[in-house]
Amino acid sequence: MTNKADKGACLNKASFTDSDWTNWKWQFSNRVRSLNGLAGLLGVPVDSLSSWEDVLHVYPVAISPYYLSLFDCADESDPLRRQCFPDPREIHFSLGGVDDPLEEERDMPVPGLIHRYSDRCLAIVTATCAVYCRHCNRKRLWKENVKFSQRRFQTMVDYIARTPELREVIISGGDPLTLSDEKLDWILGSLRAIKHVEVLRIGTRVPVTLPMRVTKELCALMKKYRPLWLNTQFNHPREITPDSARACEMLLESGIPVSNQSVLLKGINDDYETMKDLLYGLERISVRPYYLFQCDPVRGVDHFRTDIWVGMEMMEKLWHNISGLCLPRFVLDSPGGRGKIPFQPFSFLSDRKANLQTLF
Numbered sequence: 001m002t003n004k005a006d007k008g009a010c011l012n013k014a015s016f017t018d019s020d021w022t023n024w025k026w027q028f029s030n031r032v033r034s035l036n037g038l039a040g041l042l043g044v045p046v047d048s049l050s051s052w053e054d055v056l057h058v059y060p061v062a063i064s065p066y067y068l069s070l071f072d073c074a075d076e077s078d079p080l081r082r083q084c085f086p087d088p089r090e091i092h093f094s095l096g097g098v099d100d101p102l103e104e105e106r107d108m109p110v111p112g113l114i115h116r117y118s119d120r121c122l123a124i125v126t127a128t129c130a131v132y133c134r135h136c137n138r139k140r141l142w143k144e145n146v147k148f149s150q151r152r153f154q155t156m157v158d159y160i161a162r163t164p165e166l167r168e169v170i171i172s173g174g175d176p177l178t179l180s181d182e183k184l185d186w187i188l189g190s191l192r193a194i195k196h197v198e199v200l201r202i203g204t205r206v207p208v209t210l211p212m213r214v215t216k217e218l219c220a221l222m223k224k225y226r227p228l229w230l231n232t233q234f235n236h237p238r239e240i241t242p243d244s245a246r247a248c249e250m251l252l253e254s255g256i257p258v259s260n261q262s263v264l265l266k267g268i269n270d271d272y273e274t275m276k277d278l279l280y281g282l283e284r285i286s287v288r289p290y291y292l293f294q295c296d297p298v299r300g301v302d303h304f305r306t307d308i309w310v311g312m313e314m315m316e317k318l319w320h321n322i323s324g325l326c327l328p329r330f331v332l333d334s335p336g337g338r339g340k341i342p343f344q345p346f347s348f349l350s351d352r353k354a355n356l357q358t359l360f
């Protein structure tokens with residue numbers, strides 16, 4: 001694990017010890033959560049950040065010291081900074097988008113449980129995250145500030161128990177790995193006790209934003225509930241660090257397969273070289289590139305959205321040039337909750353058709 005000497009330029013290294021740094025609870029409770037905190041990082045007066053104040057009234061900020069250490073806070077164009085620092089465009093609502101473009105709320109038989117596809121469902125167990133990603137497609141939850149509640153989760157468990165076609169449960173949020181080991185043990189144990197639930201899955205960004213959370217104890221706990229799969233979200237090659245690689249390796253050694261679901265983000269990973277480096281990096285740390293999502297039309301996220309053709313052209317070039325093991329499926333989650341639409345490189349298919357015609 002990295003030590004204090006390796007930390008980024010905007011952190012005050014005198015304010016913590018090496019053992020603080022490696023303690024996920026310290027990292028979590030020392031997240032930057034206010035305008036004052038952001039001003040302190042940038043070394044500017046709070047008054048100079050008034051355009052962010054309005055954003056924070058709508059969409060809160062949270063950034064772990066670890067994630068802050070990965071970039072230069074003063075560089076406005078940094079692809080990691082852009083994922084976590086507020087941007088006035090988030091509240092230019094005339095740019096379009098809706099709070100819930102996938103209409104998840106419509107498919108909730110009980111509060112917090114999305115049951116859209118017959119064989120699986122998704123449980124929102126908390127709205128809290130280690131870092132609030134500005135491109136998040138569930139930003140609406142931050143405003144509601146949904147906290148973990150045993151009673152609320154028990155209602156979900158009761159629904160799952162009386163719905164035998166559900167063979168897989170995705171535990172999501174927010175980020176479920178911001179909960180304590182005790183709560184996670186109870187959540188996973190409650191689901192594992194239901195006979196028809198064969199597979200559990202956790203959606204989490206902590207390997208990327210708070211890798212210290214992946215402790216020996218957490219891995220031992222998760223191992224008890226296999227088959228358990230974990231999906232995370234690396235969006236940029238610089239997020240692959242010795243710490244994040246170590247977290248993924250610990251999970252893999254515990255028998256928890258780790259897959260990645262990136263989001264295509266304008267100016268962050270929407271160019272061939274960056275995406276290639278990200279995919280190569282994931283392969284190197286044995287994380288499977290699973291999906292690349294077209295960014296959803298979420299309110300306050302428009303400045304991150306690219307034209308679908310940007311992704312198509314990039315995927316086509318990747319398809320022709322990199323190993324199939326590194327290739328994610330490029331998909332659009334269709335608005336209105338009509339499911340995922342996969343996009344294949346068209347010219348590849350038309351080339352193939354032409355080739356097949358010469359063969360037969």
Ligand code: SF4
Nearest residue numbers: 129132133136174205
């Ligand atoms: S960790 Fe996931 S749920 Fe949380 S803000 Fe980021 S994308 Fe959204």
